[in-house]
Amino acid sequence: ETGVTQTPRHLVMGMTNKKSLKCEQHLGHNAMYWYKQSAKKPLELMFVYNFKEQTENNSVPSRFSPECPNSSHLFLHLHTLQPEDSALYLCASSQPGTSGGGTQYFGPGTRLLVL
Amino acid sequence: QQQVKQSPQSLIVQKGGISIINCAYENTAFDYFPWYQQFPGKGPALLIAIRPDVSEKKEGRFTISFNKSAKQFSLHIMDSQPGDSATYFCAASSQTGANNLFFGTGTRLTVIP
Numbered sequence: 001e002t003g004v005t006q007t008p009r010h011l012v013m014g015m016t017n018k019k020s021l022k023c024e025q026h027l028g029h030n031a032m033y034w035y036k037q038s039a040k041k042p043l044e045l046m047f048v049y050n051f052k053e054q055t056e057n058n059s060v061p062s063r064f065s066p067e068c069p070n071s072s073h074l075f076l077h078l079h080t081l082q083p084e085d086s087a088l089y090l091c092a093s094s095q096p097g098t099s100g101g102g103t104q105y106f107g108p109g110t111r112l113l114v115l
Numbered sequence: 116q117q118q119v120k121q122s123p124q125s126l127i128v129q130k131g132g133i134s135i136i137n138c139a140y141e142n143t144a145f146d147y148f149p150w151y152q153q154f155p156g157k158g159p160a161l162l163i164a165i166r167p168d169v170s171e172k173k174e175g176r177f178t179i180s181f182n183k184s185a186k187q188f189s190l191h192i193m194d195s196q197p198g199d200s201a202t203y204f205c206a207a208s209s210q211t212g213a214n215n216l217f218f219g220t221g222t223r224l225t226v227i228p
Contacts, residue, residue, distance in 0.1 A: 004158070040124070040220065041220065042117060042119075042204075042217075042218045042219060042220045042221070043159075043204070043218040045215060045216070048215060056215065090158050090159070092158070103149065103161055103164065104161075104216055105160075105161070106151075106158030106159045106160065107158050108156065108157050108158050109157075109158050
């Protein structure tokens, strides 16, 4: 596969469930991102990892827990979510320090519904 | 505080017409301004980008116009086609920062055949 892949593509979970979203990038990038996309809102940056180190946590509630075991994989662990957490969760990657600076490549997203 | 403001929220254009989407920013440290295109069920994809050392960049039917003094930039889609129907996001970032992108709220474009 090429580019940025995300699994699952769709997820329905109850408020007491624990689930994980997975992202994999095949672009050789060293920065990975999680975004939340809700209707009629700007994309909300949640977490940033540079060279496997978390460099940004954008005031995200602790019920979202990221994990970056290597520069190609990124996970978002979910537990005790709220219905307002229902959204499209997008993963992206980029190569820090390149002339493209800021060019991020997105996966297709995971559509999450919390009941 | 929203770093990048985008308008309009939605736009309907006849096939062959010109689609224009506008964005404004406040942070003068921003030095990279990409536009992303998103189709339903897909993630955003980079469409075209500009740096503030030029006032215009053109790629095919897509043109970015950049006004540094006004802190505004816009996307023009010439000869709009039904296949251009998508949501468009402007964004801005600073290379001196962490390459984090600040996105506008998006414009849903519908091109009518």
